[in-house]
Structures are given as C-alpha cells and as structure tokens.
Amino acid sequence: MSKKILLEHAHIEGIETFDTYRKNGGYEALEKAIKTMSPEAVVEEAKKSGVRGRGGAGFPMGMKWGFLAKPEGVPRYLVCNADESEPGTFKDHYLMKTIPHLLIEGMIISSFALGANKSFIYVRGELMYVINILQQAIAEAKANGFLGKNILGSGYDLELVVHPGGGAYICGEETALLESLEGKRGNPRNKPPFPAVKGLYQCPTVVNNVESIANMVWIINNGGDAYAAVGVGRSTGTKLISASGHIKNPGVYEIELGLSVEEFMNSDEYCGGIRDGHHLKALVAGGSSVPIIPANLVYKTANGEDRLMSYESLSDGGFATGTMLGSGGFIVFDETACIVRNTWNFSRFYHHESCGQCSPCREGTGWMEKVLHRIEHGHGNMRDIDLLVDVAKKIEGNTICPLGDAAAWPVASAIRHFRDEFEWHVKYPKEATRPGAVYMGEAELV
Amino acid sequence: METKPDLLKITFDGIEVEVEAGTTIMQAARRIAEADASQGHLVPPAMCYYKPLEGSGGKCRACLVKVAQGSAKDTRPMPKLVPSCITMVQDGMVVENVTNPAVLEERKAIVEFLLLNHPLDCPICDQAGECHLQDFAYEHGSSNQRYEEERRTFEKHDIGPYIQLHMTRCILCYRCVYTADQITEKRVHGVLGRGDAAEISTYIEKSIDNDFSGNVIDVCPVGALTDKTYRFKNRVWFSKPVDAHRDCDKCSSHVTLWYRGEEVIRVTARKNEWGEVEEWICNTCRFEKKKTSDWIIEGPTKVLRSSVVSANKYRADTVKKPDFALRLANSQYKPIDDSRPFITDEETVRQLSIENNRKANERSAFENTEN
C-alpha cells in the first residue's frame, strides 16, 4: 500500500459524519493550528510542503498564499474551487461526498492562515447532493465550535458559505469563478490584476482547489517537511487520480507522486490494466485539456526513461512527446476507441463551454468543432487537417484565459500523433463512418 | 534626453517615448502617432477597447503585441502576446508591433476569426465606410477565406423606435453594454447566451428608452447597432460632416451633422481620431434635430482617420497594393480620379446622374448588339 494522505480514512463507515471523523483524528490539525500556531507559521508550513495546485495548473500553493496582498481594513477572502468539470476528472466530487469534513477542516485552517473571516466553497451546481452533504458538515462543525464566532476560544471568527454554480466549465477558471460568485456571467477577467490583489469584490483573494486545501490537514498534523518528503522532486505529496476509460477498475485513487505510469495502469491496487482482450492505444493523463499521447509514449518517455506520475515526468518531451499531469484525469483508450471521434467530442465540449468573450476562443472552438464533425462524418478534406493545426495554433496562447489552450491542445496533439487516422477518415469516408469502425493502421498498441 | 524620474521609457517598434506611470501600451502608441502623424499606422487596431468606457478592452485580441523586454529591471520577454490596450507600460519596456511577424500573423488570424460569423454584407450595411472591422480587415486581413461551414444568423430587430439591431454583424465587443451601464441609469440590453451563441439582446422584446441610448450606435465598431432615422439613406462617403452645437439642457450637444446636399441626414457625436466619442449626446440632439436651423454651425469637421470621407484614405501612396491587383485593376477598370471636386449642389448632382445613366444605357445597348 502506498502513502495515503487524503483518503486514509475514506473507507471507514460513516466517515462523512462529524463524530466518526473526529474519532479518527479529525479536527486535530485545526486545534493544533489555531491553538499553537500563528497564521504566518501555517503559511510557512504550506510553503515548506511544496504542495502544488491540484486544479490543473500546478502552481505552488504556499507561493500563491505568499502573494496575497494585505492592505489594512480590507477584508480578504479564501475561495475553494470545487467547480470540477474537466472531462475525465471526478476526484473532488469523490473527496467531497466521501470525507466532507476533510475539506471543511482544511478550509478553516487555510482561512485562518490567510486571515479570512468569510470563505466560500464554489461547488458546481450539478453536484447539488454534494452541496447538501457539505452544508450538513458545516452545520456539524459549527455546532461543535470549530466554525463560527470565536473558534475554540481563539477570538478568530470564520463563516463558510457553500455557493452553487449554474453549469459552466469556464467557472473553474479562477477569475471566472469570482465573477460567478459575484452573481455575474462567468466571464474570465483580464490579468493582471491577479486575484491576490483584486479578487472577489475587488478585495485580495486566494482561490484554491479542493484537493489542495484538503492537503493542509495532513500538512499541519505532520509538518510541511514531512509532506515534502513524500513524492518525487518538485512533485511533492500525493495526488488523487481519477481513472476512467477502458480499464478494469475505473475510480479515484490516491497515489504518491512518482509512481510509475506502468504500475498505476496495471497494478490491481489501481486501474487493474486494460480491460481483458484489449490493448492500450492512447492516454490522456490529466483531463481532456492536456495533450493525448500514443501507447508507445505512455510507459516510457521519448528518451527511454520510465514515465512517472509526476508533474515533470509526464510533461517530459514537451508538447512533442509529452503530456501533463493537469488535474489528474487519467483517461485510457484501447484499440476500439476512434481518436477522431474522441477529438471531435472534446472539441464540441470546448465549443459548448467557451464563454464567448474573446474572439479566438469564441470563433475558433466552433470552427474546429465543425471541421472535426465533418471529418468524423465522412465529409472531410485533406486540407482540413492542416487547417485544424493552424487554427489550434492561432488560438493557443492568445486568449484571455487558458480555455483557449485547453481547446487547442487536444486537437493539435491528436493530429500530431494520429494523423494517419485523420487521413483515413478523409480517404475512406464510407468505411470510417460505418458504425463501430475503428482505424488500426500505424498506431502502435501496448 | 534624460529620463525624468516620474516618466517611464518605452520603446515601441523602435521608437522611444516617455509616458506617465499607468499608461497602457496602446496609449503610448497613440502618443507616438499624435506627435508624428506619419506613424499613425503603428497604432495597434482596437475593436473592443474604447478609452472612454471603463473596463473595456482585452476581449477582441486585435491589439496583441509582443513584449520583447518586460522592463529595464526584468529584461525577459513576456511569454505570450499581450493585449496592448490593457497592458501597462513598465520602465524600459520594449514592444514589437508591426516589426514582429508573429504579431502580424496573429492579427491576420483575428481578422479571420472575427469574419467567420460576420455576414460580409458591407454593400448593404450603413456602417460601411466608417466600419472599424472593415478597416481592420483591410489593413490586417488576408484576401482568401478558409471557413466553409455555416454562419450563425439572427433576425434583425428593433430595440426602440430609433435603433435597429443586426445581431449577425455583431462581434461581441461589449462596448454597447458598457455604454448602457456607464452613461444610462437602467440597462435593459445585455449579452445573453454564451460562446458563439452569445447575442446582444433585451431577452424579452423591450425597447431601450433612455435619453442617452443613441450613443450605443456611435460606440458600435460594426453595423450591428444602426440609426433607424438614417437607415439606407446614404453612403457615408457621399456625405459631408460639419461640427455644430445647440442649446441643449441634457447634453453638451457637441455634435457632427452629416449633410447630403443641403439636408442633414444624420447627427452623431463627435469622434476623435481614434473613433472614440468623448462627449456623449442625447437622443433629442441625435434623432430629432435634423434641420440646419436647429444648430449653430461651427465649421467642417476635421476628417477622421478611419473615415472614407477623406478621399485620401485609399490613396495610392498610403496603401500598398499587391502587384497582381494593380495589373488586374489596370486591365479591367478605369482609374478613379481622386481630385474630383466634392459636389453638393443638388441640381449639378441630378444633371450628372442623368448624364451617367445615358452613358450606361448606351453602353449596354452597344454590348447587347455585340452579342
């Protein structure tokens, strides 16, 4: 069994209730932080731990906290990003419904560290049942004196508000989330100014992912250095991976960063291997936004080194031969998956979710979807393939928020690695559109 | 020249200029052009940015530039192209605009993106000739089109007695929304829906009835919001702008009157050389005062940079035409005489058009016998 930091108690019956959670060491970290530590000391532990943002960008959380402006007389806010909507990612959903108190405790510790007296958990509206679980947990924490006025007699006040979203992937982008929290359309803001200076209601704000915040509980209990000792290199700690697709055991797994991809994929403790009688064709390692890689680059990097589940190893080789850890949405494709159809599907997702503010993303995502739809449905041209590459290039990096990049990367990478499959769709449209037809061609299977 | 302590130095396309802290790259570029009109072509295009409107900018991405050096302190280049309209100047910043091929390449792409769902109905659009999208496409676009899919379409509809909305032409710059937010008390229109299905609308048929609603027509960079009292009356290049004012209790009434012959066919707010309105005007001035006697005439308007009213806009030496286009033009069209006088006398216009009609009839009669 590998190290468990978040899901150590997940299997315990009734862990979603306050009493069971408390019996299993819950809220001890909070007591330690509030009674024995200064807010600065908590921030220091977060910095030492090296924990990186688990929402996808992987920015060190302690550093982000350090950027928070602290002008006199202006409230500061902590907002938890639980708007998990990235295709392939469902770890926060699992964490919140299984151990809601872990997030609540993490929120209280983090709010204390940042000096926030009102903090928000922005949960995607579809997860209304999870919102109810969180509300229940908050009520329990309040009833036991861990939340509200004068927490544990320390004089520190905190109010936690769960805010439901309304169905928009873009609200996972932190500034769009803040706009949404202010009751507006989820249009991302131009940066700078960053939320650390002007965030919610134009006040200094930190936005962190559910998993990042939940990590704080263990970090306070065991120290930032102990956390930094887990994992590999700059990828410290553990990571929740949402495994889906053509594997034997889809689900959410906690892994120590640095585990080899091969072990994660094939060990019975985790994915359990590709489903019987099939072979690995491709992998999306960190949610639909990251580049897709073909089977021959999954277990080994282009240099022949073992590919590990870590920020650095997965992105080894850059966009040419690598991918990214992203939010940990591990989507596995076997040889029955049609890459063109999947790329079209993802592209449709980004077209549907683009907020429509800036022109490259608003127009470009729709364009790519329409062209991919044509290719998939047997009306493509050879020049369409290069067109897609060019459009993706023109969107990437030129938009207000990363949704443009997220829309461009899957298309660009699919064509980079599976161009022959796109060409096959163009050359043999009748064959390609037959139900269940899959191109086997040059793709290397493992 | 020594840098004053409170001024920041920026190098824009190789030209150095000093600006106050808090100036954007776009404003610095405009400063250069204001000092030396021959550098006007250096100013990045702005489709959504509108200086008088707070919060505008950053959306259309037309003004993206390359920051080759972040500042004197941090000499690293910025990794991505940045929108010049909202990026603040740092001391020692080096910006590449038309001198960077990647910037021009991206601008070409932005034109393409903006035109994907645009109907290109310039021949029947009232905005033609003073359309920022037209100018942008003319100056930065490419002549071919790669988009083969269906365009989105909308029914046009009236929002109020004076304004017509052609949503098909809209490029979602949000300027009209900011205008309604910032100069009227109650906004009734907004951006509905999202992505490329987003539209400017009032949701349920509502009219925008507000004394300053007409200003949304002036801020619209394209022909999406048009003046119903002017609809199909004229082409902008046939009209003659004159500055005027009147005694108005609601607004400054500093307007431009647009004449065709002796008739005032349109009233707009005055625009500066960047096409921006600095003094908003009320609906009474704009829609109801269309007699010369309503106004105190100040004199001819200084013609705008972005206006085809200036006959020199497409003058040979200001515009680089590709070789093949020149050859084609020489072989097929007779040259346009830019030195022709501007005729406003109605009788002369009538006589000229009769003469032109007669010639055209003769020509077609001749061609018919040829066949």
Next chain:
Amino acid sequence: MNQVAEPIAFTPERQKRVDQMIANYPEGRQKSALLPVLHVAQEQWGWLSSEVMDHVAKLLDIQPIEVYEVATFYTMFHLDPVGKNVIEYCRTGPCCLMGAEDVYSHLKQKLGIQAGETTPDGLFSLKEVECLAACGWGPVFQIREKYYMNLTNEKVDSIIEELSQ
C-alpha cells in the same frame, strides 16, 4: 401563454431560504446570491419564466437584464417549460468510451423523444449536457439532484419504469 396570472412569490419556506442566502454575502453584495436563488426558483416553478426572473431581480435589487444575462449563460437553468423529470445525460468523451452513445439511443428510443424534447405526457424531458464529473462511473445521467451511474440499457429501463409510476 394562457395561464391565469397569479402573483409570483416564493413559498414561505423557500422565501426563508432565499433570505438566508442573501444574508450569506456581505452587505451590498446581494447580487452574489443570484445563482443560489435561481436554483430555488427553478425548484419551485420548474423553469425560469421572465416573470420569475423579474421577481428574482426585484428581490436582489438588480436590473432584470442582469438576471437574464446570468440565466442564459449557465446551462442548468431551463428557460422554457420542461417535463416533470428532466434527464440530463452526459455526452462527453469518457462517458462515450463506456458506451454511452448506445445507452442514450436506447433511452431516446424508449421515451420516443430527442434531446431538447418532452414526452407528450409531460413526464420526461431530455437534455444533453457536458461532463458531470462522474467519468469513472459512466455512462451517467442526472435527474434533479440525483446521479444515476454505470448505466446500461436494463438500468435505464428500470429507472424510467420507476419514474413513470
């Protein structure tokens, strides 16, 4: 619409919840409560008519257009009348890998309607949505707050059966 005009108001229980929601946000930031209040409104009326949205605007002291802008941006809000059970099924990649397309065509066949339509008896509406964050448990659809996961044709049949009672 030929409904009898009745005054729009939340039930007392819901009004209490709405007041609590508004109190959750700092003074003067009552607009923040817009999304939660719209959810409550949809819970009560099933969908958001312009009258309902105007009522919400009045409660939050904002312009009606600000409510329309938000309600049209977010996909969870129904802007037209819908059936009693709105089946929101996920059409995104990972679910499709698990054979979602076949399950959904079975669902459509079973109900005799396409996405965006309502059955004649008003019991079911179908709505295509993007990722519901349950990729490992796909195919998945959602009816109100409840997630139905690991769907198969048989499961779909029994769910429809159950809800038709």
